[in-house]
Amino acid sequence: MTEQQLDVKAYMQKLGQQAREASRQLMVATTQQKNTALLNIATALEDQSEILKAENAKDLEQGKANGLDAAMLDRLALTDKVIHGMATGLRQIAALNDPIGEISDMNYLPSGIQVGKMRVPLGVVGIIYESRPNVTIDAAALCLKSGNAALLRGGSEAAYSNRALAKCIQSALKESGLLPTAVQVVETTDRAAVGEMIAMPKYVDVIIPRGGKGLIERISEGAKVPVIKHLDGICHVYIDDDADADKATRVAFNAKTHRYGVCNAMETLLIADSRACEILPGLVEMYEAKGVELRGCERTRAISDMKSATEEDWATEYLAPILSIKVVEDVDEAIEHITQYSSGHTESIITENLTTSRQFLARVDSSSVMVNASTRFADGFEYGLGAEIGISTDKFHARGPVGLEGLTSQKYIVLGDGSIRE
16 A cells, blocks of 8 residues: 555545544534524525635636536536525524434333334535535535434545535534534545545445446445435336326426436326327427427337437436437336336326226335325425435435435334333
8 A cells, every 4th residue: 555545545544534524513503503504504604605606616617627617617606696505504404304313113012111213413424526515515414413423525626625525514514513523525526535435334334426327337336335326217108098198298298398417307208109299299399499309119100200319228327408208008018117217216197097097106116106296306406305416216215306315314213111021
């Protein structure tokens, strides 16, 4: 091991030890303490906005020199509007119910004991992300509210911004009577730090990667601690035999065109053969007017002229104005297609038939399954969680949008009165 590698390892171990110590304090922090910290961070961001923008300007200048495209630079920018949005988000999270300490399912048992469950923090949450410095604030806020210490490793392209944000966070934590090490930003840009971070089960309880598929795959393959993640967002909308044509058109158009580069955008439209000739031509016209490139199966192309869809198309997350369309015989064929090609993110059925909708809900095994609604609703804020730290397509520990509750666990509690087991 080289001297540089030893330095990175020692640095990450130190951060991990500090995070673990802080997590023990946060575990018993009151709701008022946590909310005060969040509100103090919001105030600090607003008070330090000029400093934040000056540090961010260094990242933007470096990004331009390194050839970052306009979209990446836009994500990277800390404008007055973005800073205000971060402060507003902190205040919104402070207003959410605190899940920690919540007791549920208490039952008296014949032996005389009471058994129930108490909601508790996970401990130390490691978050690895790219580009957008606002993730630093979102992640810190959700971790603090749920009683977790946070170890944050942002992309090198946002290094100056993240360090400046970390100073705001840590000064506000200290002012609130909490350990500043409750939220730590990994300051080294050495990629070895990520390797160390995902291999510290003694100090890190869960890793959440946020970024492109390549990043998430690398983290998942190398992690020695649990990972909350999703790799792809291959989402489907199925227009059923019993769909309302107006609803089907609205939902299918919104699911694809509301935003293209997001994981909950529809990538494949499935439509029942009995409704294809009625609904598809109008939808195709709307998509083409919006500049969406269409790729269809043989039956689809017999109705509307478009490129031929390949086997690869059905398994592709485009994140772009491209849509695959397939005409299917019925709900059974639609579910069969989804089962084969879905990434387990979000699927929706458009139907007025209650029996068919219940069948779809029961048989489709994705983290979100919808009836007569756009896949674009698969989002923590839209689900009433207040905010989310990511979306999980795993079945353990969290599934779907991960909000405050997803950053907690439950432990059994037992209440007795000198009770002994006979």
